[in-house]
Amino acid sequence: MEGDNTKTVKLYKWENLQADSGWKVKRGFSMWYCHYDFVDCDEGVEYVLPEGYEVAESPLGEELIYDYTGDYCEISISHNNPVLYSNAGRVELVRA
Structure with missing residues (x-):
């Protein structure tokens, strides 16, 4: 058996401490640690x-997650777990 080809990504779970009924997003995940006083990270x-997904540098120099077709993935939250959304669909991530 060859080496493990599993790819992982470190995600930070955050909560907007100032969120009220006017804010749509109160919790989520990010590839970057939150450095804001009003966010708990x-x-x-x-x-x-998932197989075929990778972290790669965007044209603007940011590290982002891309799906198996090469499309950028948005990171969201569902049932307290990270979810990736792209043109390829929706994928829930599991802990490494």
């Missing part, structure tokens, strides 16, 4: 990327 957890 955990220490990050490694999650397994």
Whole structure:
């Protein structure tokens, strides 16, 4: 058996402490640690990327997640877990 080809990404779970009924997004996940006084951010957890997904540099120099077709993935939250959305569909991530 060859080496493990599993790719992971560290995601930080955050909560907007100033969120009220006027804010749409109160919780989520990010690839970057939150440095805002009004956001509570955990220490990050490694999650397994599905086969064909990868973290790569965008044309603007940011590290982003891309699906197996090369499309950028938005990171969202569902049932307290990270979810990736792209033109390829929706994928829930699991802890590494």
